[in-house]
Amino acid sequence: xxxxxxxxxxxxxxxxSLRLSCATSxxxxxxxAMNWVRQAPGKGLEWxxxxxxxxxxxxxxxxxxxxxxxxRDNSNNMVFLQMNxxxxxxxxxxxxxxxxxxxxPPWDYWGQGTVVSVSS
Amino acid sequence: xxxxxxxxxSLSASIGDSxxxxxxxxxxxxxxxxxxxxxxxxxxxxxxxxxxxxxxxxPSRFRGSGSGTHFTFTISSLQPEDVATYYCxxxxxxxxxxxxxxxxxxx
Numbered sequence: 068x069x070x071x072x073x074x075x076x077x078x079x080x081x082x083x084s085l086r087l088s089c090a091t092s093x094x095x096x097x098x099x100a101m102n103w104v105r106q107a108p109g110k111g112l113e114w115x116x117x118x119x120x121x122x123x124x125x126x127x128x129x130x131x132x133x134x135x136x137x138x139r140d141n142s143n144n145m146v147f148l149q150m151n152x153x154x155x156x157x158x159x160x161x162x163x164x165x166x167x168x169x170x171x172p173p174w175d176y177w178g179q180g181t182v183v184s185v186s187s
Numbered sequence: 188x189x190x191x192x193x194x195x196x197s198l199s200a201s202i203g204d205s206x207x208x209x210x211x212x213x214x215x216x217x218x219x220x221x222x223x224x225x226x227x228x229x230x231x232x233x234x235x236x237x238x239x240x241x242x243x244x245x246p247s248r249f250r251g252s253g254s255g256t257h258f259t260f261t262i263s264s265l266q267p268e269d270v271a272t273y274y275c276x277x278x279x280x281x282x283x284x285x286x287x288x289x290x291x292x293x294x
Contacts, residue, residue, distance in 0.1 A: 102283075104231075112223075112231065112274055114283040129283050163231055165241075172278035173221035175242065177230040 089163030
């Protein structure tokens, strides 16, 4: 059974940092790109970042480029999102999502999400 | 960047009705389109990918069609458990973009 479990969310002040983690199981992790997708309160889904299965390629939405860094540990089947210089507009539920095949969407499995609140 | 425009933004239908949601891409995305269902308080769930292919385990009352810039998502014979928000997503090119969502309610 495929499982994705996010952690690391919380309340942080503007300008602060958080590191999100996503622990996975049930599939050959290194074979699949992993993504972070967020959803602000009452809003739609927004793709944040993607990393290839081997970790050699990473991509970011313009809204987070230069502030967020995606990484992965293929030995422990985990993906991370380091978030720096956080802003109020980064407040959202953050989901990690596995691609269905290879390096590209669609995303066939999602975690339950972790809540990030940026507020003073 | 490719913009995805869904319509309607919300709709209300009766049990057993057919429901149609459309998604327009701002440029040709071939068939690189998926549809997700997000029930209240839950993570999204993949329903359809490559515009027309039903994800394993998804009921056959869900159907996708279209290619290029115009896509359609249909639920035939609406069920109570279909109450959700539905999103289209393009994966033709980065940044991957999603529609604004269509909130479906039961009359």
